[in-house]
Amino acid sequence: MLRIEEATISDFPIITELFEHLIKEICLRTNSSPNLFIVSGTMDKCKHYLESGIYKVFKAIDENNEQTIGFLSLCESYSLYANGNFGIIQEFYVHPEYRSKGVGSKLLFSAKEYGGGKYWKRLEVATPPLPEFDSTVSFYENNGFEITGGRKMKLTIE
Template sequence: MALYAEGAFGTIPELYVRPEYRTNGLGLRLVSQAKFFGASRGWTRLEVTTPPLPQFDRTLAFYEREGFAISGGSKLKVSL
């Protein structure tokens, strides 16, 4: 639950589909099931993360086609 999301929400921190399965709709089915799961539990949103690198442009385009919008923010990390 988060104030910025106005309630409960879900995240997909990483979704990887093997290259040989990428053109048969498997990613679409997985994301659709995640949306259905979240909606059935009253989530207000579903978030995904994609690195802001050129090699992930196709991934970003996929999520945008599925209704996801860039929401801003940055992921930060520190090595220990």
């Protein structure tokens, strides 16, 4: 059995651990340097984001062993192109042995329900447009997401 819950402040260590698994997997699949992502101080940041309420996290729990096996994090944004407020999926990870078993879809369902309660117009997510992530793109499409084009880019401000 599977249970989806909203993460609490006390969940910051396991959410941080799962986030680090996510980063390692992305780096392995893309042959990228771990320096692609800033992970120093992640545990403190995760705790702060959960405490402040700017970061909403849903966690998936395997009820057979009470282990947290995945998570999805969201934040709210606003734009004219989205016609108001909307949600951005910031991080999303499910342990590999639990993939293709409905865990990710249930996490997305919780995110959609939460967004509906906040009157969000949409959910957005960025995925690398690389062949290594074709299954990820298919997963999102199978859950109602549409490709809107473009690439995610960043500019570091120091």
